Amino acid sequence: MSEHDISVTVNGEQHELSVEPRTLLVTALRDELGYTGANVGCETGRCGACTVRVNGEAIKSCTRLAVQADGSEIETVEGLGENGDLSALQERFQEHHGLQCGYCTPGMLVTAETFLRENDDPSREEIREAIEGNLCRCTGYQNIVDAIEATADQLGEHR
Amino acid sequence: MYTNDFDYYRADSVDDALALLGDHDGAELVAGAHGLLPRMKTGEESPPALVDISQLSGLAAIEETDGSSGDSGGDGVSIGALATHTDIANSEIVRQRATALADAAAELGDPQVRNGGTIGGNLAHGDARSDPPAALLALDGSLVARSAGGERTIDATDLFEGPFETAVSSDEIVTGIRIPTADDAVSGYYKRRNPLSGYAMVGVGVWLRTDGETVQEARVAVTGATTTPTRLPGVEDELEGAAVTEEAITAAAAQAGTTLPDEAFVSDVQASAEYRAHLLTVDTERVLGEVLDVDYSSH
Numbered sequence: 382m383s384e385h386d387i388s389v390t391v392n393g394e395q396h397e398l399s400v401e402p403r404t405l406l407v408t409a410l411r412d413e414l415g416y417t418g419a420n421v422g423c424e425t426g427r428c429g430a431c432t433v434r435v436n437g438e439a440i441k442s443c444t445r446l447a448v449q450a451d452g453s454e455i456e457t458v459e460g461l462g463e464n465g466d467l468s469a470l471q472e473r474f475q476e477h478h479g480l481q482c483g484y485c486t487p488g489m490l491v492t493a494e495t496f497l498r499e500n501d502d503p504s505r506e507e508i509r510e511a512i513e514g515n516l517c518r519c520t521g522y523q524n525i526v527d528a529i530e531a532t533a534d535q536l537g538e539h540r
Numbered sequence: 541m542y543t544n545d546f547d548y549y550r551a552d553s554v555d556d557a558l559a560l561l562g563d564h565d566g567a568e569l570v571a572g573a574h575g576l577l578p579r580m581k582t583g584e585e586s587p588p589a590l591v592d593i594s595q596l597s598g599l600a601a602i603e604e605t606d607g608s609s610g611d612s613g614g615d616g617v618s619i620g621a622l623a624t625h626t627d628i629a630n631s632e633i634v635r636q637r638a639t640a641l642a643d644a645a646a647e648l649g650d651p652q653v654r655n656g657g658t659i660g661g662n663l664a665h666g667d668a669r670s671d672p673p674a675a676l677l678a679l680d681g682s683l684v685a686r687s688a689g690g691e692r693t694i695d696a697t698d699l700f701e702g703p704f705e706t707a708v709s710s711d712e713i714v715t716g717i718r719i720p721t722a723d724d725a726v727s728g729y730y731k732r733r734n735p736l737s738g739y740a741m742v743g744v745g746v747w748l749r750t751d752g753e754t755v756q757e758a759r760v761a762v763t764g765a766t767t768t769p770t771r772l773p774g775v776e777d778e779l780e781g782a783a784v785t786e787e788a789i790t791a792a793a794a795q796a797g798t799t800l801p802d803e804a805f806v807s808d809v810q811a812s813a814e815y816r817a818h819l820l821t822v823d824t825e826r827v828l829g830e831v832l833d834v835d836y837s838s839h
């Protein structure tokens with residue numbers, strides 16, 4: 382069966398790779414390129430553990446073919462912090478105990494970070510709607526919403 | 541999870557995509573992959589080849605069309621097939637002129653799914669649990685489809701032929717959607733989510749022209765509850781000429797569960813056909829009350 386050469390930029394770094402058409406984007410990121418931040422939970426587009434940004438938009442990378450991402454800019458959880466430091470959102474997750482097992486966390490962070498770019502003064506209800514596509518089996522969501530809200534408040538102080 | 545093997549071709553124009561479809565037996569288009577890929581993973585669909593149109597440019601625009609400018613036939617909204625559900629949910633034009641579709645897009649899936657899926661793929665696929673079909677039917681919209689033979693229009697009323705069967709044929713590409721608009725019309729969509737899948741257990745789209753006191757024209761359509769999305773003629777007939785009152789809305793909505801034959805309703809482990817018909821009546825009443833601004837808070 383045929384393989385296709387593709388080129389993607391992940392967190393600013395360009396990669397060339399060869400993929401089978403049926404390779405999912407999340408599989409290519411994890412197994413071919415070593416970006417294991419994006420997790421595989423359900424593989425059906427429900428849980429959001431695989432969320433990454435493609436050309437600025439958060440999508441579920443288990444529901445996109447790697448070959449379709451040819452030429453795109455991808456951002457994963459590994460790219461959120463700078464120079465080895467955690468991002469503000471990541472720090473608030475730590476402070477507010479926004480994670481327990483951590484499985485949902487990479488997807489949760491990418492989704493929340495994307496959301497805060499567009500809405501830096503959200504209500505709790507808006508935060509809940511924003512993370513509707515990210516399931517967490519541990520925290521009960523309360524602390525995740527707290528962490529996102531605290532990040533927005535912090536961003537607000539700099540406005 | 542791997543799908544079966546398939547060949548992959550990327551189109552760089554609509555003509556190129558049509559040529560690729562013609563050259564490869566059984567080839568199917570792929571846009572957002574959010575309808576197709578889940579079904580390929582389970583083996584429900586297994587096309588030998590995919591023709592990727594997701595990177596085509598110029599097919600995602602949302603524009604108002606003006607009847608006086610010629611061929612579009614009346615005032616309306618035109619939406620490119622590759623517009624994502626997010627594009628549609630965020631569009632001020634769609635919100636103002638075709639509210640039911642904006643509502644359906646905003647209620648669809650979750651934020652990431654709305655970024656991933658396209659309106660063209662949604663409508664061409666014919667998943668009977670989808671949200672946009674009821675809105676498109678209520679808005680009396682149509683699809684513009686191109687094949688090697690030329691372009692044609694497919695009216696929403698002719699589109700949905702059965703579960704995962706639509707009038708879009710295998711050698712055709714949907715390039716866009718057209719929705720006629722009228723200044724005195726209001727529309728809306730109400731979704732009752734299936735708690736398991738997130739798709740519509742019942743979705744009702746309504747479009748109404750009123751003078752504030754009487755309903756002059758009405759279109760009401762259902763998705764999710766029925767095996768294919770469809771209009772609800774009994775409700776429409778009851779509404780037309782009726783006063784804009786709570787009583788009239790209740791009487792019209794009461795037709796929702798009975799205007800279709802019993803076998804039109806889906807029956808599964810989550811809800812019987814009878815229960816779905818009941819919910820359809822309740823939800824039709826609710827969305828009519830919302831769109832006509834009749835207070836139902838006492839219910």
Ligand SMILES: Cc1cc2nc3c(=O)[nH]c(=O)nc-3n(C[C@@H](O)[C@H](O)[C@H](O)COP(=O)(O)OP(=O)(O)OC[C@H]3O[C@@H](n4cnc5c(N)ncnc54)[C@H](O)[C@@H]3O)c2cc1C
Nearest residue numbers: 426569571572573574575576649657658661664670671714
């Ligand atoms: C987790 C999840 C939840 C979802 N929830 C909902 C929901 O609540 N409500 C809802 O309505 N939908 C829902 N969807 C489906 C929705 O996201 C997709 O819009 C849709 O079903 C397919 O659009 P697509 O662009 O991904 O099409 P694809 O999957 O790429 O294609 C679907 C079909 O349409 C054909 N096709 C695609 N584009 C064209 C075109 N331009 N012309 C002709 N044929 C074309 C393809 O050949 C294929 O047969 C959900 C999907 C997922 C993964």
Ligand code: FES
Nearest residue numbers: 422423424429443
């Ligand atoms: S693994 Fe992609 S949504 Fe669950």
Ligand code: FES
Nearest residue numbers: 481483517518519
């Ligand atoms: S922290 Fe365990 S799934 Fe969210």
